[in-house]
Amino acid sequence: MKKKKTTPLDEVPSSKRGRQRKPSTTPLPYIQITKETEILYVQLDMEMEDETFDTIADIGKSEITDQDYFEIGMRNCILRTIEEAKELK
Numbered sequence: 001m002k003k004k005k006t007t008p009l010d011e012v013p014s015s016k017r018g019r020q021r022k023p024s025t026t027p028l029p030y031i032q033i034t035k036e037t038e039i040l041y042v043q044l045d046m047e048m049e050d051e052t053f054d055t056i057a058d059i060g061k062s063e064i065t066d067q068d069y070f071e072i073g074m075r076n077c078i079l080r081t082i083e084e085a086k087e088l089k
Contacts, residue, residue: 028077 048056
């Protein structure tokens with residue numbers, strides 16, 4: 001029985017992540033934060049068979065919304081900005 005451990009998105013093979021878009025180098029327009037909500041969560045490390053992983057990934061791909069894509073994109077923009085700022089120091 002082959003087990004699989006979950007990994008951060010950057011470590012997941014692109015074939016498992018769905019369609020990828022090339023990042024834009026165009027500056028984003030003004031974005032205003034209108035509300036802040038604290039969300040507590042727990043990150044789990046999981047082991048499962050490849051078939052189970054693929055089934056759950058397919059469910060996720062069929063359920064994902066534009067809001068989900070936006071939140072992933074915004075998170076990655078923030079993380080990249082932080083990393084770039086660290087490199088400049």
